[in-house]
Amino acid sequence: MMLSMTKFTLLSFITSMEEFFGNTIPVAEGVDRFVEWITETFNWFFDPVKNDFGNLIENFAELLASLPASIVILLAVVLAYFLSGRRFALPVFTLVGLLFIYNQQLWEQLMFTFTLVLVASFISVIVGIPVGILMSKSSLAEAIIKPILDFMQTMPAFVYLIPAVVFFGIGMVPGVFASFIFATPPVVRFTNLGIRQVSKELVEASDAFGATGKQKLFKVELPMAKTTIMAGINQTVMLSLSMVVIASMIGAPGLGRDVLSALQRAQEGPGFVAGLSIVILAIIIDRITQNLNKGKA
Amino acid sequence: MPVIKVSNLSKIFGKKTKEAQRLLDEGYSKEEILEKTGCTVGVNRASFEVEEGEVFVIMGLSGSGKSTLVRLLNRLIEPTEGDVEIDGENLATMNKEDLRNIRRQKMSMVFQKFALFPFRTVLENTEFGLEVQGVSKEERSEKAREALELVGLGSFVDQLPSQLSGGMQQRVGLARALANDPEVLLMDEAFSALDPLIRKDMQDELLDLQEKMQKTIIFITHDLDEALRIGDRIALMKDGSIVQIGSPEEILINPANDYVEKFVEDVDRSKVLTAEKIMKRPETVNIDKHGPRVALERIREQGLSSIFVTDRSRNLKGYVTADDVSEARKQGKSDLREILRTDMPKVDKETSVHDLFDIIHDSPVPVTVVEDGKLRGIIVRGSIIAALANGSEVDGNDA
Numbered sequence A: 001m002m003l004s005m006t007k008f009t010l011l012s013f014i015t016s017m018e019e020f021f022g023n024t025i026p027v028a029e030g031v032d033r034f035v036e037w038i039t040e041t042f043n044w045f046f047d048p049v050k051n052d053f054g055n056l057i058e059n060f061a062e063l064l065a066s067l068p069a070s071i072v073i074l075l076a077v078v079l080a081y082f083l084s085g086r087r088f089a090l091p092v093f094t095l096v097g098l099l100f101i102y103n104q105q106l107w108e109q110l111m112f113t114f115t116l117v118l119v120a121s122f123i124s125v126i127v128g129i130p131v132g133i134l135m136s137k138s139s140l141a142e143a144i145i146k147p148i149l150d151f152m153q154t155m156p157a158f159v160y161l162i163p164a165v166v167f168f169g170i171g172m173v174p175g176v177f178a179s180f181i182f183a184t185p186p187v188v189r190f191t192n193l194g195i196r197q198v199s200k201e202l203v204e205a206s207d208a209f210g211a212t213g214k215q216k217l218f219k220v221e222l223p224m225a226k227t228t229i230m231a232g233i234n235q236t237v238m239l240s241l242s243m244v245v246i247a248s249m250i251g252a253p254g255l256g257r258d259v260l261s262a263l264q265r266a267q268e269g270p271g272f273v274a275g276l277s278i279v280i281l282a283i284i285i286d287r288i289t290q291n292l293n294k295g296k297a
Numbered sequence B: 001m002p003v004i005k006v007s008n009l010s011k012i013f014g015k016k017t018k019e020a021q022r023l024l025d026e027g028y029s030k031e032e033i034l035e036k037t038g039c040t041v042g043v044n045r046a047s048f049e050v051e052e053g054e055v056f057v058i059m060g061l062s063g064s065g066k067s068t069l070v071r072l073l074n075r076l077i078e079p080t081e082g083d084v085e086i087d088g089e090n091l092a093t094m095n096k097e098d099l100r101n102i103r104r105q106k107m108s109m110v111f112q113k114f115a116l117f118p119f120r121t122v123l124e125n126t127e128f129g130l131e132v133q134g135v136s137k138e139e140r141s142e143k144a145r146e147a148l149e150l151v152g153l154g155s156f157v158d159q160l161p162s163q164l165s166g167g168m169q170q171r172v173g174l175a176r177a178l179a180n181d182p183e184v185l186l187m188d189e190a191f192s193a194l195d196p197l198i199r200k201d202m203q204d205e206l207l208d209l210q211e212k213m214q215k216t217i218i219f220i221t222h223d224l225d226e227a228l229r230i231g232d233r234i235a236l237m238k239d240g241s242i243v244q245i246g247s248p249e250e251i252l253i254n255p256a257n258d259y260v261e262k263f264v265e266d267v268d269r270s271k272v273l274t275a276e277k278i279m280k281r282p283e284t285v286n287i288d289k290h291g292p293r294v295a296l297e298r299i300r301e302q303g304l305s306s307i308f309v310t311d312r313s314r315n316l317k318g319y320v321t322a323d324d325v326s327e328a329r330k331q332g333k334s335d336l337r338e339i340l341r342t343d344m345p346k347v348d349k350e351t352s353v354h355d356l357f358d359i360i361h362d363s364p365v366p367v368t369v370v371e372d373g374k375l376r377g378i379i380v381r382g383s384i385i386a387a388l389a390n391g392s393e394v395d396g397n398d399a
C-alpha cells in the first residue's frame, strides 16, 4: 500500500517534470520583444546618436586622416618622449612603428581605429569613473553593479552586436557601443577599489577636520586613488582596442576591417600586416597611458 | 563650566545593541556579551568632565576602548547612547552641518600613524583644516606657516611627508591640528609610533607648547610613563569602562582596584628607586649665622613657602615658614629659634619611592633625607612623579 503510493507520486512527478522541460521557456522571444520595445521607445535617443554623433566621429577620423602623416607622427614621437620621462626607447619605437604602418598603406585605417579607441575609451572613462565612485560609496550600489559588470565582460561580444546594430545601424557608432560594453568594467572596478583602499586614518583625518563629502572625495579620495584609477583606464583603453576587429564586423572602418577581410579571403600576409599594426598601436597607447600614471603619481 | 562633558556615553559595535546594552547593565562581561549577541562593547557608560586648559589622559590596555572613546568625542563614531557636550552643546544629537562646524572650529585630531596626505606638501597638509573651511589662500598659508614655526618645521614647508622622519611627520600632524586654532586637541596615541628618545622629545615639546597655548587636550596612551609625564588627570579604562579618574599621584598612591594596581605596579621603579636617587639639594639657612631677614630673602628668591634650617655642620634643626618669618621680621625678632618648626617628615637614604608616596601625601613641607642627623637632601612631590616618568635619570641628586 505504502509502496504503491510512493510509486504513484514519483511517477506523476516525473511526468510533470517532462512536461515542464518539454516546453521551452520563451526567453529568446522575450528578449526580442524587449529589444523591439526599446528601439521604438527610445528612438528619440538612438536616432540622433546614430546620425549626428556618427557623423561627428567620422568627420573627426577623416580630419585626422587628412592631416599630413609626417606631422601626426612627429607629434606622437614628441609626446612619447616627454611622457616617458625623456628616455628614448618609446619615442624610437613610436617613430619606427608608425612609419611602418604608413609604409604599409594602412595610415587612414590607423586613424579610424585610433578614433574609435579614443572615443570609446573616453566615453567608458567618463561614465565609468562616476559609477565607480557610486559603487565605492554605497555597498548596495556595489552589490547591484558588480554582477552587471561581470555580465558585460563575459557575455560574448557577438551577442550584443545584434542589438547594437538594431539601435545604431552599422558603422562607427555600434562599434563604440560594443567597445563601451566590453571595456568599461575595468575603469569602474578600479575606481571602486582605489577609493575603498584609501586608508581609514586618512578618511578619518578628512572627516575630523570637517570636510564635506565632496571635499573628501576631491581632496583626499580621488588623489589617493589616482594610481589605481589610471591602471583601470589603461586596461579600459587596451580592451577597447581589442574590440576593433569585432567592431569591424558591424561596419566600423579601420585596421579591424583589413584583418577581417584578410580572414574572409584567407590572405595570411595582409592579415598579418594589419594585425601587427594593431599590436603596434596597442603598445604605443599602453606605454603612453602607463607613463601618464607614473609621471604624476 | 567644563569644556567637555561626557555623560553615560556608550558604544556597542554590532547589530543587537539594545540587547547587548541590557546584558551589560545586568553585569555580564564583555566576553559573555560577545558570545551571546555577537556585539563588541567599545565603550561602556563613560562619564567625565574636562576643564579648560587641562591635559586629560585616557589610558588603558590594547582593546580597552580608548580609540573608540576619543572618536566618540568628535563623533567619528556614532554613539549608541549618551551625551557629549562641547561648550554646552550636545554633539550626540547635533545635525551634520553643526557637527561639521564644531569639527572645523573647536576640535582637531592628531593620529597615531600621522595620517598625513602623502601627495600634499607639509604646508598643504597643514592648511587642510583651513582649506575645507574656505579660508583664503594667503590667510591659510600664513596661519599654517605660523603653526609649522611653532613645532619647529618652518623650513620644511615644501617637502613631502615621505621625505621627513617619523618625529617630524608627527610635528606636521600637530601643526595641522593647531593651524585652525581649536579649543580641544584630540590625540590618539599620537606618540606611540615614535621611538623612545624622539617620543620623550615630543612629550616635552607638547608640554612647552601647552604652557603657551593652554588648549584642552585629550591624550590617549597605553603607556603609564607617558600618562604620568603629561597628564593633569588620568582616566584608566578597562573593557570599555572607566575604572578610575584622578591626578597622577592619586592613581599611583590609591589605585582604585586590582586592575589599576597592576597597571601601576608595572612602574616597579617605585620599588627600585630610593630617596637618595631622587632627592634635591635643599635650600637652607644657618641657624647660627642667619636671622629672619636672610631667611625671607632666600624664600623670596627661590619662590618657596618654607625653608629648612640647619646648624654650621648641616645638622637639621627644623624649618621656618614664609608667613612666620615675615611676621618675625615685622616684630623685629632676630632669632630663628623662636619660630622654628620641627614636624617635617624624615626618611633615610634607602627609603623606596613606593614608601615615600604615603609619607609625602599628607606632609605640608618636603620630605627630608637625613643621615646621622645631617640634612642630605629634600624630596618634593613633583620629583617623585618626574622620577617615575623619567626612568632612572633624575636631576639634582648632588646633595
Ligand SMILES: Nc1ncnc2c1ncn2[C@@H]1O[C@H](COP(=O)(O)OP(=O)(O)OP(=O)(O)O)[C@@H](O)[C@H]1O
Binding pocket: B013, B014, B040, B041, B042, B060, B061, B062, B063, B064, B065, B066, B067, B068, B069, B222
Ligand atoms: N569598527 C569596529 N567594529 C567592531 N568592533 C570594534 C570596532 N572598532 C573597535 N572595536 C572593538 O572595540 C574595542 C575597543 O577598541 P579600541 O580600538 O577603542 O581599543 P583601544 O583601547 O584603542 O586599543 P589599542 O590600544 O589597541 O588602540 C575592541 O574590542 C575592538 O575590537
Ligand SMILES: [Mg+2]
Binding pocket: B066, B067, B068, B189
Ligand atoms: Mg587605539
